[in-house]
């Protein structure tokens with residue numbers, strides 16, 4: 497692999513495994529929010545939630561556009577998330593620490609949430625920057641402008657960068673911008689032309 501000088505990682509289900517269950521907590525919250533705002537029963541709200549994600553990238557962005565909700569109110573629930581299942585991961589820490597070049601997190605959660613999760617994982621001091629959805633006008637991955645803002649802010653050079661995410665859709669723009677792409681996901685059954693490397697878990701790959 498060519499020389500990599502900037503490492504950009506997604507947070508949820510990438511720097512910790514999906515089995516931790518945080519994403520299901522988040523999904524439940526978002527479903528509840530859609531239910532409330534759209535005044536729908538759970539099954540119909542779930543259909544709306546999926547449509548919002550498909551059309552706008554995230555539930556939050558979709559609710560901001562279709563219902564003009566306050567993003568600060570939407571994200572305030574992150575303070576109530578139970579992070580107790582997140583534990584320090586010394587082997588992952590060692591593997592990340594050995595990487596040459598600065599490491600960054602780009603999450604569709606808030607930057608504060610990103611830093612809290614990194615803290616729980618014992619990784620916070622290894623990252624030079626955390627970009628959250630609140631860092632750039634609530635524009636999420638996979639929107640091109642969201643990546644451009646993040647990369648501009650941190651001085652990330654895509655041509656020598658690598659983007660690591662558990663969601664294939666979030667790797668399309670990084671690939672188009674010239675980055676190497678790594679999909680960390682044991683359950684994605686599809687072939688993706690824009691994915692350079694696919695791995696079931698981050699640590700195994702970093703060690704190799």
Ligand SMILES: [Mg+2]
Nearest residue numbers: 506508509662
């Ligand atoms: Mg993720």
